[in-house]
Each structure stands twice: as C-alpha cells, then as structure tokens.
Amino acid sequence: MKYLTIALAKGRLAEISMDLFLKIGLDCSEMKEKTRKLIFADEKNKIKFILVKAADVPTYVEYGAADIGIVGKDTLLQEGRNLYEMIDLGFGQCRMCVCGPLAMKDKLDSINDLRVASKFTNVARSYFFNEKGRTVEIITLQGSVELAPLVGLSEVIVDIVETGKTLRENGLDVLETICDISARFVVNRVSMKMERERILDIVQKLKGVLAEGGVEN
C-alpha cells in the first residue's frame, strides 16, 4: 500500500485536526510531543502527516506532494489552487471582512482612490473588482494589518475577524463581511481518483465525527 500524505497547517488548526484524526483511528500522537520534526507517520494505516505553513498547504496538495490537506478557507481563497474541497470541518471559524474606522462605512463606495491593505490580496482584489465592480489600490502587507489605516497607509483593510477584539483595540470596525471562513478538508485531484476508496473512507468517517458534534473548537 502506498502512503497517503496529509498536510496540516502548523499551529492551532493542526492541533484540532490531530484530535479529529485520533477520533477516526488515525494515530498522529507522535505530533503531540514537543519536537521539531515536520513529518510523522502512522505506520499501521500507512499515513504520513506533514506540518507546513498554512499558506503552503494548498500548494503541497495541488502538486500532489500531499494527497490531503487541512487548511482555512481564507488560505484557499487567497491561493486559488485547483483542488477538491471535500468537507467543511466547521472549526477555525471566523469571517473575512473589510475593516476600517467606522467613519469610512458610508464612504466606502464613493472614495475614488480607495487603498486597501491586506495579507489576502487576491481575496481583496476579487471582492472589490469582481463583486463590487470597483477599481481599488491593493497594498500587500504580511501582518499587523490593523496598523495600516491608523498610520494613513490605507483607508481600509481586508482581514479575518474572529472576535473583533484586535480591531476594537485599534479603533477599527467591521465595515462589510466578505464571507465566512472555517477549516476545509481538501484533496488533490489525482489522489481523489487513484486512492478513491481510502480517501472516501476518511471522508465518511470524518463526516460521521462531525455529525456527532465534531471536536472542541
């Protein structure tokens, strides 16, 4: 039997995913130990788990270096890779939003040269250009995006919002919601065909666990 490789986004998503896999009988307990290893194997079920940066999960899966990935919808939207998005796992919930000072709310559609700072540049571009039909300037930032409107780098930002605490502490508010975000179970297109039975078996079991209430978010 060939190994199936599952790519997990490092951090909290990986931890929740591990609990989920344990529930369906895949053993990735080795990952719970404090270690710098990035690759772990469940020899009994012939499954390898790899830990990668969230933004890289879709790339690993699209190229088939991993057969399966667990990653947030935000990353999928930003990366726009060609994958099968099989299950909404329900955890890691948040929203993709346009945020800025509350005073911007009414001006959003009227400012001529709107500057939008974001880590999710493709999401921002697709929302403003395609859905709103607006030409805007997109400014790429890697983090602490909330800062941009405060120092005059941009009028608004596009970012994920979970509780809104960071926003409020920086005097910003949600102006528009673009979409809801949660963790997704994605599959490489070729793997889906070549390893159909094993993958569908995992999908069915995961759906079963989710129907019973899933895991702690």
Place this chain on the structure above:
Amino acid sequence: MPDYKCHTPEGVTDYLPDECMAKNQIEQSLQTTFYSYGYRRVQTPVIEYHDIYAAASGDISSEKLFKFFDPQGRILALRGDITTSIARMMGTKWGAAPLPARLCYVAEAFRYNGSSSSLPSEFTQAGIELIGAGGAAADAEIIIVAITALLDAGISEFQIDIGQVSFFKGLAGQIGLSAEDTEKMCTLIDHKDSVGIAEVIAKYSADSEIKDLMLSIPDLFGGEEVLSCADSPRLNALSRSALSNLRQVYDIIKGCGLETYISLDLGMLQSIDYYTGVIFKGFTYGVGFAICGGGRYDALIENFGADMAAVGLAISVNRVLAAMQRQKKPLASPITHILLWTDTANAASYDTGQKLRRAGLIVENYLGEGDTEAALAYANAHGIGAVAAPLPGGSLQMLYCDGRRRIITAAELEGGDLL
C-alpha cells in the same frame, strides 16, 4: 539592467541528451499508436492570429497567451493549444475532402502560467482529433486510443475519468440558472465545494429532485453505478441523452475489456463552453496533474466556417515523462553504442564505420590522441560500451569497457549480424 544571458525565461527549459532521448522515445511511441489507428500527422504554425482564440476561455483565455504584434500591428499569439489551430485548419481548408478526418500531432504549445507557478509555459502535447464523426462509437474510440497509447508508452497504472458536460447543462437549464450562476456553479462543482453549491441552489425555486441531483453531482463519481445514481424520471431530454451517451461509451470500452482503466465522474466540468459532450482526463501515480485529457467539441469548428462534429485527445508528453521517472519505469534501453578508434588517415575507417552502422550500432568517431587504451578511457567516461579498432585485413579488434576483448572477422563484419 540585470543580465539574463545565462538564464532561460521562466517556464521554459533545456532538455539535455538523456532526457531529450527519453522524451523523444515517448513521443515516438505515442505517435506509433496514433498511426496504427489510422490517424495522420498534421502540422500547424507556432504563431497564430490572436483572433482564433476570441471565443476561448479557461486555459487558453487571453491572459494565458503569449502575445505580440506583427509589423502591421495585428495581434499574434503563440499557439495556446493545438486543437484550436486544427479546428481553424479544418474549418478553412478541408473543403469537400471526405470525412471523418483522423488527424494527429506532436507539438509544443505555450501558455503563460504566472511567475508564482512552476507549471511550464512551453509543453509538448501529443494528440489526436477525430473530426466529422459524432456518436458514442467515436467518443469511445478516442478514449480507447488514449488507453492504448499510455499502455504502449509504458504507463501501466492509470485511470481515465469520463464525464459528460451535457448532464450538468441539462440540470442547469431545468433549474433556470443564470449565465453567471452557471459559470459559478461549474467552478464550485469542479472543486467539489458542496457548501458553495448549496448556497447558489438555495436562490432558485425548482423541482426539488433536480436540485438534489445538482447538489449530489460532486459525489457522482466512481464506477458504472454512477449512471443509475444520476438517473431520474424528472431529467430533461438533454441530461437524459447525456447519460445514455455515457452508458454507450462505457459499454463499448467494457466490451474491449478495458473497463479497469476507466471510471466515471459527472462532476468533471472544466471548459464547458468548449466541450459539448463527453469529457475525460487521465491520471497516474507520481504526477499531481492530469496526464491526458480531451472530449467532444462539436461547436468549435463552426467558429471557423464549417459545421463539423469533433472529438479529441491530448496527452501531455512532459507529464508522461515525469510519471515514468517518478514511477521508475525503465525507458527503452539505448541502442548499443561503440567508439571507433582508427589510425590516422586510415582510408578504410569510413567504410568500417558504415558497416557497423548498417548493422544497427551507433558508431562514434574517436577524435582524441593516443592508442586504443586512451580511447577506452574516453569510452568509459562517456558511457560508451566498447572501442572498435580496425586491424589490417579488414577484421576488427573490439575492446569492451568491462574488460572483455574480441576479434570480429572481416566475414562477420560483412555479414552484418553483430548485435
């Protein structure tokens, strides 16, 4: 300005001898299979007017084409695929010549994939087009040729997934999806994004059974059973005929004993403005992308002035090569290669070399200095199997790299049976 003289542009590459030989063997093998089914080779120009892609979208949409201008300012493009060029050729030049036409090609196509992608911009496609023939028998022939060609090329574990875009088009029509939502729905189904599909469907009020079928399309893949899962008395004529076409194609291939290589997927919906019926893709281990694809495109040639049904196949030579390398499949063994060492100005050497070449050997002339031992060292370093040194009287001293020595007599050399 940075100096790029030592680089190749993004997305293109060189093929060094070993890899080039391997690629060439695959191309030869695919072409031999195509010929054996009666497909005749054609060649179209690398440069086309951009206009021929006017109706195109998806993989050959304008953003993906390499474009430039001719001296009159008209927009030119490097061909983004070969099928569009062949459609133009058929529509404008075939005239009253008899149909169906069976055509094949092995050629490079060019698409700009963006700098963040490592997908190549220049790639080799080997394909066939069966033009002027509708119906399941023609659809099945193309898929059977695909299976045979991959097997002949040395790929043994693969799967051809077959879909039918009219099944989806029928459902979309019945639900009354707007053009915009149809496009959106295609992408969602193609990504098996059931959450997104449900969101779009919820906006429409239509026959709930048809809506449920649309919702279940992402799961309608697998074996023969897919056909019965998809069937419903509520289907409209378009969806119904799509299923019966797919059933016929499946049965023909099964009749050939090739059903282990095929599966069905009604959720395969790429380029549906291009494909009008059967659509398929081939997959194997070791490559994360389809190694071949194709389908029926009955409306394409119309754009070029002639109404012709058509179905075709394109195999990605680069991906087949990558699959063979990753699956560690042996490529055909190289022809025996020897090095011919000769005394300076030996008049008989050309003659001796020709005799060996006629016997099927690759004979390389030794241009270096020194005796046969020096030649043997050169042969070793270049991966050449042996050195041949002509002896007086027309016989040949052979020195093999593994240490063996042997004399080939003049008579043996004349006989030509040296392999």
